Amino acid sequence: MNHTTPSQEVMKEEKVQMHKHKLRKFNPFVAAFIIALIILPQLSMVPEFWINQMNSIGISAIVVFGLVILTGSAGMTSFGQAAFVGIGAYSTAYLTVTLGYSPLLGLLVGLFITGVVAWFLGQVTLRLSGHFLSLSTIALCLVFYYLFGNMSFLGRHDGLPGVPAIEFLGISLQPARNNFYLIWFCVLLTLWLSQNLLNSRTGRAVRALNRGEGMARSFGVKTFHYKLLAFVYAALLAGLAGWLYAHEQRAVSPSTFGINYGIEYLFMALIGGFTSLWGAIFGAALILILRDQIQNIAPKLIGSNVNVEMVFFGVMMILILQYARNGLIPLIVQWIRGLNDKQKAKNALTDDVLDEPSATRLAYGVERLRLSAPATSLAPRKNRFHAAEGEAILQVQHIRKEFGGLVAVNDICFQIKSGEIMGLIGPNGAGKSTTFNLLTGVLPLTSGKVLFHGQDISNWPAHRIARMGIARTFQHVQLLPDISVVENVALGAHSRANTGAVQAALRLDNESEHQLLEEAMKQLKRVGLEDCALLPAGGLSLGQQRIVEIARALCLAPSFLLLDEPAAGLRYKEKEALAAVLHALRSEGMSILLVEHDMDFVMRLTNHLVVMDFGTQIAEGTPAEVQTNPAVLEAYLGGVADE
Template sequence: MISGTPEFWITQLNYIGLAALVVLGLVLLTGVGGLMSFGQAAFVGIGAYTTAYLTTAMGWSPWVALVLGLILTSIVAYVLGAITLRLSGHYLPLGTIAWCLSLYYLFGNLEFLGQYDGIAGIEAIHVFGISLSEGRHIYYLIWVAVLLSMWATRNLLNSRPGRAIRALKGGGGMAESFGINMASYKIIIFVYSALLACLSGWLYAHMQRAVSPSPFGLNYGIEYLFMAVVGGGSSVWGAIVGSGLILILKDQIQNVLPQIINTTANFELVVFGVLMVLVLQYARDGVWPIIASAWKAITGQKASQRNQAAPPVAEALPLRPRPEKGSLVLELDAARKEFGGLVAVNDISFTLRAGEIMGLIGPNGAGKSTTFNLISGVLPTTSGTISFLGKRLDKLLPRDIAKLGVGRTFQHVQLLPTMTVIENVALGAHLRRHVGVAAAALHLERKDEAELLHEAAKQLQRVGLGEYLYEQAGNLALGQQRIIEIARALAADPVLLLLDEPAAGLRYKEKQQLAQVLRQLSDEGMSILLVEHDMDFVMNLTDHLVVMDFGTKLAEGKPDEVQKNPKVLEAYLGGIDDDMEFDDDKQAGAPVVAGGAA
């Protein structure tokens, strides 16, 4: 097929392949990770100039130059990433523009790199003694590199580290609460995308047989980002679609437009810009999702994957040792949190023992969720101590607290809506297996991945959502999403489970099923601390209650004792005869206390 293809299209396909390598890195970095970078062209330049200098001035093999170029790119990307990725909002893309311009001017001003004249006479690549000096020959190497990179990137995204990477955009705080170091994953995908750009630069240099600074400037960095957005920012196949669409469209506009308007003026960029605005207006998720949806419609594939088989049975993940039943698990000693002059938690003290279910209740604004956030490390304490199994929590980060065995759900559901239910739950088990990025990209983590997915499926079966494994989490009702959060927390195998309004949005039978699961966990030795506004649910489930009001502990004791406490009735209800609520699922006349989370 290649032998009969015109030279023009061979060259065009080569450029599409080179661009696709860079854009594939941006798919991971920007589309999936949510980190916008305008500077990928600079990494292309590092790969191109490294091999150009080493093969011409030093006489080294292009393959050795590739290895050294990747090493150099890794070092530069790591340093730049460690500095730049600390920025947020519009400062991050501005930071990438700054170092892209810096590297561009560095290429043009270093004498040993030929300054703005560049380096010519670059040696051709040889594979098994065959010279790839012509475009028809290097074509195969370019597209082998593209396809292998796509395969590796797809493997990475569908793995343990890939789930953490997908949590970067919109789920970073949640992921940190399950022990995932999100800052490290930001640097990982930054370096990964830079290495793909370096590979593209190496291929470019040996295809062109000469390099100069112009292809590595900011305008090319913007164009690469544009390709990623147009193709489909979160899709591996979108990298090829976006690269092909932009490059072919630019070329065809340059050829056709002068014939239509009979002028040699440079109107191509104007027309191209208008067309791209239309694409972004009517295909905001890119072109590839439209193609994929059309293909599913043609082939009759169903959007729902509810009937897909569960993951095959795998070896069970190791469990944490459980403390002896009745032993001290959690202790708050005069824990206090101030926001300026506002005291949200006022010297709260209580203890929780192994196998005990404790409820933390109080009116809206009482400070319950703030107390939860102090325990889980989301907020630092102003004063006082919080201890878990004898270790201080009040000075630790959320991910370090998760490593000790504390799992949690959130007052406002924090799932990744475009990920499947089983993937969301497997994210909770992140710490129970250690799979590196390289192993994931090369698909060497099959055993570990099978164990993680099996654990996720087991916890979903436990909470009654086993038939929804492969549904997108965002498609489920709010009550079901809350149950998914509980399954995700259970997948972490916690010693202490923090549940923030777990019954909100559940129907009466679903609440009964949830209560049954929580009692079973308690019998197994797990400690549970829950905030809940449904007092009928709380009174029938908990062994112990702590009542808060305006950040202060108002009462503590067994549920029947707390219900009779005059201070609780006065502060919580405003008088027992005036503000009594009834649970709609219960027979009228049964008094319940009503209150929301802080």
């Protein structure tokens, strides 16, 4: 939507290369952290107490990594992670203590049982939403707590003592200093896997769940599949933590897997920031250290052993929810850098060494455009239809939508031809956006049919309709505000790739990611926003965000595009540029259905108009015909045409 000179293009490319270099440069924080982990257990001056404390922090951090994915990214609050820790712990304890098998088998069996239980529970609980889902996870934790405490072969409430130490190459890892290396190796491994997962096609789909499943489905995301994936992944991390816990403590009992621990894990995630993997380590460390210190100091101060730490943590939670909902990490970074302006602090986080998802993934998209990545383009969508000019591609036949006794859309009929821009207009509340939702599968039809290239797609799920080549924008902008523009746009191409979670976690998806992000950059350049590719989407103006939504829709490679008020918030020149883009799309054979309140914009752009009022179709024709239609004038001007 804008024009650049060759020199400007060179400057843009140099800027991209600078970002690549910055992201690949040596990270002193991570290096220092790893060196400290290697040296710390070897220092005799470090008491055994603090080595044990570090081991507990590492085990808890692994559980909280799962909550970053499940709650922070997918938006599903779970109080039941302690139950999955218990499954992993009891599985290895029973196999090693009662049956005499090796801890390695205990790990494999524990992860398998944890994954299967999570999969079956997810099939039921994840169909709930909001507080119902949270309540179901509380029930889950209570159920497993009482199961652990009442099964005789698991030792009832006494648990199973005598869990053997893990051995590696004949060396026992029982001393806390030896076990330290295993635990923190698992911490760094799961951190790496989780970071890779978040910064991938899979991660974008999971994060989209947090902004509304309707938006995610509209770009081919199978939302339940990704909800289940996040749930099982978080459970597996908890199961791994349970295995480490059992062999670290050499015993298991139900008391450490109750609902109070499930709440504690959530509190750790809250303190570090629900979207921060490094914050998970910080949150685990702060809670465990504070708890032990308060339990040690409080009795000396007040002369009682009451649970003072519970009162302290309760007050602390209220203060964090009130003043630091994003966690303490952003506040600490702001304090260190001496930045008072919140927006500057947010931008500064992009370069921060913590590499948390809410920070460095703003520039992550360009980092994945590696110089080593193959220069292949994203393959065309296989089922894209090619219609002859003037051929009807969409036929809407007497569609109707009822919400209880309210009829929102009644007997709407029209068809759209290949290469046509049609406007769907009407006063506020006419049913235009509801019609959009019916055509794209967000809402089911009460009656009627929708045919796309002659195929009945009535009541198809939204993700299946998207894969047919139908893309849309939304009346209210639905972007992921904390990630980069290029990643938001890449979500539109989700259905054009097939890399899975395992490939993403192991970072075997480089070629696919390169293609997806190249396609996103291509569409951003098409609409003139390539300069904004690295910026957080939430920092753009409303008009720019609407253009980003159009670029995201184009990433689907649609043959039919639905735009819901695309010109809202745009200035005159921006509207002119948008009109030029839409004309170019029409010249390529794309069909467009447009809902817009700017009548001058609509009349100059469209070939055909359908007018709605109170859910019914009151007129259809060319812009000139509609402008003189008495029913339309009455709907807009309140009966002026009768005077």
